[in-house]
Amino acid sequence: MKRFLPILIVLVVLILLGYPLALLFGLPLARRDMKDLRKWEKETISLSDGVALAGQSDGSNTVFTYPRAIVENDDSRTLFVNDSSLIYKAERPEERVDGERADFHFESDHGLVVQDGVLLSDGDYVREQNLIRFRQTPPRNAQLRQYPDYFVQDSERGEVVLGAAPETGARVWTDSYTIYARPACGDTLMACFFSLPQHPVPFPHWIAARVVPFFQKFPLTDERNIVRSTLYTSLGTLSSLALGGAVGIILAVLFVMFRPLERALLPWTIASQTIPIIALVPVLLLVLGNFGITIQTSLLPTAIIGAYICFFPVVVSTVKGLRAIDPLILDLMKSYAAKPLEIFWKVRFPAAVPFFFTGLKLGTAAALVGALVAETESNNRRGLGFQILGQVQSGNVADVWILLIISGLLGVGLVAFVGLLQRLFAPWERV
Amino acid sequence: MKPIWTAFIAALVALLGIGLGPLAQEGSSTLLGFFPVLLALLCLGLALIGKLIPATLAVPVALIGAYLPIGKLSALGNGSVAAWGYWANFWGFLLVAFFAAGRVSLSEADGNEERAKKRLRGALPPATVPFILLLIWQGLVIGFQVPKGIFPGVHHVYNQLASSLGVLLTDSYITFVKEVQFGFLIGVSAGFLVGIAIAYSRFLQNGFLPIAAAFGAVPIVGLAPVLGRAFGVDWQSKAAVVVIVTFFPVVLNTVQGLTQLDTLKLELLKAYAANPWQIFLKLRLPNALPFLFNALKLAAVLSVISVIVAEFLIPGPPRGLGQRISLSARQGAYDTVFAAIFVSSLISITIYQLLSWLERSLTGWHPSYREEGH
Structure with a gap:
């Protein structure tokens, strides 16, 4: 009990740390949602009397401002100069903007010319009726528009520019316009936080609440059932451990028996670990597919990838074990006239067994990662890797966390299992 | 470990011997048919001297010897007797190269050897391995005429690179x-x-x-x-x-x-x-x-x-x-x-x-x- 108390306390602290972490990651997203006008609720204001826009009608001013931020594309918005109504309409050029042409025809023979949302001044183009000659050729796919009556220059400030300056003392007014009323997610930051569709780090109790429904989502007969996926992935990892262990032992024995082989190959086994083998998964899948193996249902890709990852620590520590022999024992065997093969079987091999398992333990976690990636890349629906990918794609972050915890426990369990094997096969050595 | 090495060599010569017949059958002159075998024997001889420099020389020669039949394999296609000969040739030279590299690391050191020689002894065997692997890759891809879309050859990768x-x-x-x-x-x-x-x-x-x-x-x-x-x-x-x-x-x-x-x-x-x-x-x-x-x-x-x-x-x-x-x-x-x-x-x-x-x-x-x- 005394041994587990600190672990328990640290675990609880880590779980509690989930709350500030959830806020740390969630609040910036919530703030973004709150600031983003596109995610605000809209509301149309209709006035029976009409309200004047801010801005002086002095015969030259063309900039007027609505009382609040306005929605740019809004059919219900009205704008009057005295009694004449101005229409919000954007005209496209009749020609394609190909980056070479500088002359464009528009529908009307008057209006404001806008390039990529920026209002051009009279000096930037020459107007001949409805033909606009740009002084500078607009780049390819530039957005050219002509607004005959007026143009919303800044929707957040409610600023519009009129095509023609109203005469002195004219009344510029509106009786209907749509505003950004309030953030759709809520009025406060916390409200926005709670209404986030996907939290990068959910509150720990939300994850806990998902556990039971998550396990019950599919019946045991369905291959997507989580217990079955976990078993499948552990089977894949174990087979990769078996394969990697076998390869590792063979290589280690060869290395110890033939020195030149070790000198030639050992540097490359180290280098092989720096090669991102995971990157080879697509190629491996293709090759296996060509050999007629349906990669979507086969354990083979998992086994091969995992084996490649876990053979290296096995080789290194098995070689160490085969070499780390007490010279006294060797002398004794020689004085009994033991043959080299006998020495190998009776002395070296038993001495290497615990080392072999230590290496295998080191490789287990990496083999599990390899198995998960191989499953995702091969679209193998039966494993945990595919489950993780599926939950990520459907946005169930809490479920992703549950799957991560499960795969973490699986990793710990597999290491413990290898440790158990070690006790079974090498009971004389308590490592 | 000596008996193992000799067995190794015997297997090798046997492999090359298989290569001999088909090469003569192909219609080329007898001398040309013998050439690879002679080259291989030369490499083996150099390696067997047991000195550093001859063994070092044997490695690149054997690698080139393994490279030469690859081109022929692509022209021959599979299944013909001559193709088997070239395959034997290819694998034989690879084994020779590997053997020579092993001899380099085993070659006896003189009492006071220069550092460069020591370095060579340490570096040559591991340096040979990637060449052997690349040759195997290239040989398999070209010999079995694997299309580029399924598995690219070394030259495809090189060009792409x-x-x-x-x-x-x-x-x-x-x-x-x-x-x-x-x-x-x-x-x-x-x-x-x-x-x-x-x-x-x-x-x-x-x-x-x-x-x-x-x-x-x-x-x-x-x-x-x-x-x-x-x-x-x-x-x-x-x-x-x-x-x-x-x-x-x-x-x-x-x-x-x-x-x-x-x-x-x-x-x-x-x-x-x-x-x-x-x-x-x-x-x-x-x-x-x-x-x-x-x-x-x-x-x-x-x-x-x-x-x-x-x-x-x-x-x-x-x-x-x-x-x-x-x-x-x-x-x-x-x-x-x-x-x-x-x-x-x-x-x-x-x-x-x-x-x-x-x-x-x-x-x-x-x-x-x-x-x-x-």
């Missing part, structure tokens, strides 16, 4: 300079600091270490999609993966290095009335350095693998080596895949060697090196 080097270097810049370097620096320094904190607290050692060790078994790359949501799909999320992956090994090794002290030295320092700061600086930190470098090497390898997986799992803007590999594989452009793998391996091997060199120059006093020197 040459033509898209600029793109690949840009990708490597994103992957290594932005993602790996940034994440590695943060992860390692955080891990080191936390490791120091844990080393000085018995409670944390009891409580945190087992959990940190368990984290080693958690497939942290599974977190990648979650981090992608938190940090955006650009390089920041991948750097975050690297931070987490590098953190735990560094913590574990730092704690081990700082706490697994020689009690004699500790008592000596205490007898000199050294304060804790001095003990840290003069005993604990130097003691932790070898552990730390082990962790750094492990973390470097892990971070490259994880960043590529993270790029697989967080499809962001199409930049970075992992993205390139994943996209090219989906389009069936396997020559690009191999070119990208080659570049990333080259860079990560360089990083690994750099760290090893740094380790040797900083911790050269450590017993593990002293033993090797003798």
Whole structure:
């Protein structure tokens, strides 16, 4: 009990740390949602009397401002100069903007010319009726528009520019316009936080609440059932451990028996670990597919990838074990006239067994990662890797966390299992 | 081990002997048919002298000898008797090359040998291996006429590498300079600091270490999609993966290095009335350095693998080596895949060697090196 108390306390602290972490990651997203006008609720204001826009009608001013931020594309918005109504309409050029042409025809023979949302001044183009000659050729796919009556220059400030300056003392007014009323997610930051569709780090109790429904989502007969996926992935990892262990032992024995082989190959086994083998998964899948193996249902890709990852620590520590022999024992065997093969079987091999398992333990976690990636890349629906990918794609972050915890426990369990094997096969050595 | 080598040679000559008949049958002159066999025997002879220089000469000759039949194989197609001859030729020369390289490492040293010779003896056998592997690759692809879309030949990869080097270097810049370097620096320094904190607290050692060790078994790359949501799909999320992956090994090794002290030295320092700061600086930190470098090497390898997986799992803007590999594989452009793998391996091997060199120059006093020197 005394041994587990600190672990328990640290675990609880880590779980509690989930709350500030959830806020740390969630609040910036919530703030973004709150600031983003596109995610605000809209509301149309209709006035029976009409309200004047801010801005002086002095015969030259063309900039007027609505009382609040306005929605740019809004059919219900009205704008009057005295009694004449101005229409919000954007005209496209009749020609394609190909980056070479500088002359464009528009529908009307008057209006404001806008390039990529920026209002051009009279000096930037020459107007001949409805033909606009740009002084500078607009780049390819530039957005050219002509607004005959007026143009919303800044929707957040409610600023519009009129095509023609109203005469002195004219009344510029509106009786209907749509505003950004309030953030759709809520009025406060916390409200926005709670209404986030996907939290990068959910509150720990939300994850806990998902556990039971998550396990019950599919019946045991369905291959997507989580217990079955976990078993499948552990089977894949174990087979990769078996394969990697076998390869590792063979290589280690060869290395110890033939020195030149070790000198030639050992540097490359180290280098092989720096090669991102995971990157080879697509190629491996293709090759296996060509050999007629349906990669979507086969354990083979998992086994091969995992084996490649876990053979290296096995080789290194098995070689160490085969070499780390007490010279006294060797002398004794020689004085009994033991043959080299006998020495190998009776002395070296038993001495290497615990080392072999230590290496295998080191490789287990990496083999599990390899198995998960191989499953995702091969679209193998039966494993945990595919489950993780599926939950990520459907946005169930809490479920992703549950799957991560499960795969973490699986990793710990597999290491413990290898440790158990070690006790079974090498009971004389308590490592 | 001598009988094994002789058996080896016998098998080899037998292989070449099979090659002999079909070569004569093909209609070429007898002398030409014999030429490869003679060449192989020459190499074997050079290797069997047992001296360094002849054996060294035998290696490249044998490699060229293995390269020559590849061209013939592509013209012949499979199944014909002559093709079998060339196959025997090909494998025979590869075995000869491997054997010669082995002889180089076994060749007897003179009493006082120059350093260059010693280096050659150490470096030649491992240097031969990639050539042999490349020849096997090329031989299999060309001999079995595997189409480029299924498995590219070495020359396809080379061409692709040459033509898209600029793109690949840009990708490597994103992957290594932005993602790996940034994440590695943060992860390692955080891990080191936390490791120091844990080393000085018995409670944390009891409580945190087992959990940190368990984290080693958690497939942290599974977190990648979650981090992608938190940090955006650009390089920041991948750097975050690297931070987490590098953190735990560094913590574990730092704690081990700082706490697994020689009690004699500790008592000596205490007898000199050294304060804790001095003990840290003069005993604990130097003691932790070898552990730390082990962790750094492990973390470097892990971070490259994880960043590529993270790029697989967080499809962001199409930049970075992992993205390139994943996209090219989906389009069936396997020559690009191999070119990208080659570049990333080259860079990560360089990083690994750099760290090893740094380790040797900083911790050269450590017993593990002293033993090797003798």
